[in-house]
Amino acid sequence: MTFLTVLAAIFCFGIIIMIHEFGHFIVAKKCGIRVLEFSIGMGPALFSKKHGETMYSVRLLPIGGYCAFEGEDSDSTDPRAFRNASVPKRMLVTLAGAFMNLVLGLLLILIVLCMDKKITTTTIDSFHQNELGVSTASSEEWLRPGDRFVSINGLKIYTATDISYALQNDDCYEFTVVVERDGREVTLENVRFRDSRIKDENVKVSFDFYVTGAEKTPANLISYTGRGFVSTARLIWISFRDLIRGKYGFNDMSSVVGIIDTTTEVVAQGKTLQEKVMTLLDLMSFITINVGIFNLLPFPALDGARFVLLVIEGIRRKKLPTRVEASIHLAGFAILIVLMIALMFKDVAHIFNR
Numbered sequence: 001m002t003f004l005t006v007l008a009a010i011f012c013f014g015i016i017i018m019i020h021e022f023g024h025f026i027v028a029k030k031c032g033i034r035v036l037e038f039s040i041g042m043g044p045a046l047f048s049k050k051h052g053e054t055m056y057s058v059r060l061l062p063i064g065g066y067c068a069f070e071g072e073d074s075d076s077t078d079p080r081a082f083r084n085a086s087v088p089k090r091m092l093v094t095l096a097g098a099f100m101n102l103v104l105g106l107l108l109i110l111i112v113l114c115m116d117k118k119i120t121t122t123t124i125d126s127f128h129q130n131e132l133g134v135s136t137a138s139s140e141e142w143l144r145p146g147d148r149f150v151s152i153n154g155l156k157i158y159t160a161t162d163i164s165y166a167l168q169n170d171d172c173y174e175f176t177v178v179v180e181r182d183g184r185e186v187t188l189e190n191v192r193f194r195d196s197r198i199k200d201e202n203v204k205v206s207f208d209f210y211v212t213g214a215e216k217t218p219a220n221l222i223s224y225t226g227r228g229f230v231s232t233a234r235l236i237w238i239s240f241r242d243l244i245r246g247k248y249g250f251n252d253m254s255s256v257v258g259i260i261d262t263t264t265e266v267v268a269q270g271k272t273l274q275e276k277v278m279t280l281l282d283l284m285s286f287i288t289i290n291v292g293i294f295n296l297l298p299f300p301a302l303d304g305a306r307f308v309l310l311v312i313e314g315i316r317r318k319k320l321p322t323r324v325e326a327s328i329h330l331a332g333f334a335i336l337i338v339l340m341i342a343l344m345f346k347d348v349a350h351i352f353n354r
Contacts, residue, residue, distance in 0.1 A: 008280060009263040010062055013256065014040060016101065016288045017065040020295070023100030024067040024093055031089040034070035034080040041065060062256065069093075073326040083322070087314045094306045101292030102233075108285035109228040110221060115278050118213030119224050120160045123148040125212040128195050137208035138194040147179040147186075158227040158234075160211055165235060167193055173204045232289050240297070255343035259287060261351055300332025 018040050025038050034053060039045075041059030048057035059065075071081025082090065113119055124147045127137035149157040152166035153175050167175070174190040195208040214220050242248055254262065263283050270276035296304040305328070313319055 005264045005267055005276075006260065009260045009267070012263075012280060012284045013260060013287070014062055016104070016284065016291055017041075017062070019100045019104050019288070020097040020291060021065045021067045023096035023098075027096035028067065028069060028082075028093045031085060031093060032080055033082050033085050033089070033093065034078060035067060036070055037066070037068040039066050039068070067097075073322070073329065075322050083319065087310055091307060091310050094303050094310065095296075098292040098295045098303055101288045101295070102229075105232065105285045105289035105292065106225060106229050108281050108288070109232070110225040112278050112281050112285065113221055113224055113228070114216065115274065115281075116216075119216060119220050121148075121212050121214050122157050122160055122163060123212045125210045127210070128197070128208045130197060136196045138192045138196065139208050142177070142188045142191045143179065143209065144181065147181050150178040150180055150185055152177050158231040159224070161228075161235075162231050163211075164207075167205050167207070228285075229289070232286055233293060236286075236290050236293050240293075250342075251346070253343055255340055255347050257344050258347035258350070261347060263287075299336075301329045301336055302332065305329070305332065 021038060021040065025035055028035050036053075037055040037057060039057045039059055041062050042064050043060040045057045045059050048055055050056070069082035070076055070078050071083045076084065078084065082093070085093075124143055124145050126145055127135050127140045127143075130136050149163055151157055152163065153170050153172070155162065155166045157163055157166070174192055177188045177191045179186055179188065193205050193208055194203075195206045198206055214224075239248070243253075263280065266283060267276050267280045270279050295302050296307075298304040298308045309320055309325060309328075
C-alpha cells in the first residue's frame with residue numbers, strides 16, 4: 001500500500017461525494033432555491049469561500065458532505081426557502097444527488113470497458129486443461145464451448161461478474177444452469193464446477209472454464225455498459241436485502257476508512273499502471289452506484305426518506321410540521337453517525353492488527 005495509492009483512493013471517494021452534492025446543488029439552483037453552503041467533507045473547515053449567496057467549503061473528514069438550503073429543516077419567510085418550493089421541485093432536488101451517482105457509475109463502467117483490450121462476455125470459450133492437453137474441468141460433462149450463460153440457480157446472468165457471484169455465493173456444490181445453445185435455451189441440472197487439478201478438498205467449486213472476449217464495437221460497448229450497471233445495482237440491492245435478513249453482520253460492513261483501505265489493497269495488486277487505474281475506476285463505479293442506491297433507501301435522514309415524506313405531503317396536500325420532520329431526520333442522522341463511528345473504530349483496529 002503506497003501513500004500515492006491512498007491519496008488516489010481518498011480523492012476518488014471525494015469525487016463521488018462531490019458529484020452527489022453537486023446534483024442537489026445544481027438542481028436547487030435551477031429551481032430557484034437558495035443554497036447556503038456547498039460542503040465536501042465533514043467537521044472543521046479547511047477551506048471556505050463565499051461566492052454570491054453560497055459558501056463553498058472543504059472540511060477535514062472525507063466521510064461525506066452536504067448541501068445546506070435556506071429553510072430546509074426550519075420555517076422561513078424567504079420565498080426561495082426549500083420548504084416554500086413546490087413539491088415537484090423539492091422532489092427533483094432530493095433525487096438529484098443519487099441520480100448523479102448512478103450516472104457517474106454508468107460512465108465509469110463505460111470508461112473501464114473502453115480501456116480493456118476486449119469485452120469479457122458470458123459465453124464459454126474453452127475448458128481448463130493440464131499440461132498434456134487433457135481437460136481437467138468437471139463442468140465439461142454438461143457445458144459446451146459456445147454456450148452463453150442465461151441463469152445460474154435462478155440468478156439471471158448479465159456479466160461475467162454475475163457468474164462469479166452465483167458460483168461463490170450459493171452454499172451448494174451443484175447448480176441448475178440455463179444456457180443459450182444453438183439459438184435456444186437449454187436447462188442443465190446438477191452441474192458441477194471443479195478443476196480436478198485443485199487438490200484442496202475444502203474447495204468444492206472452482207472456475208474450470210474460460211469465457212470469450214468480444215470486440216469493442218459501439219453496440220457492444222453500449223450493451224455491456226448497461227449490463228454492467230444492472231449487474232452492479234442488483235448485486236448491491238441483494239447485499240442490502242441479505243444484510244436485513246441477517247446473512248451479513250456488523251463485521252461485514254465497512255466505513256469510509258475500510259472502503260479506502262480495501263480500495264488501496266486491491267489497486268496495489270495491479271501489475272501495470274493501466275491495471276491499477278482500471279481497478280480503481282471499477283471499484284469507484286461500484287462505490288458510487290452503492291452510494292446512489294443507499295441514499296434512496298427510505299431511512300430517516302437519507303434522500304429516500306425525504307422523498308417518501310414529500311410523496312405523503314403531495315397526497316395530503318399539507319406539509320408535515322417542521323419540528324416533526326426535523327426530529328425524524330435528526331434521529332436517523334444520529335443513528336447513522338453512531339454506526340459510522342463504530343465502523344470506523346472497527347476498521348482502524350483491523351488495520352492496526354494487520
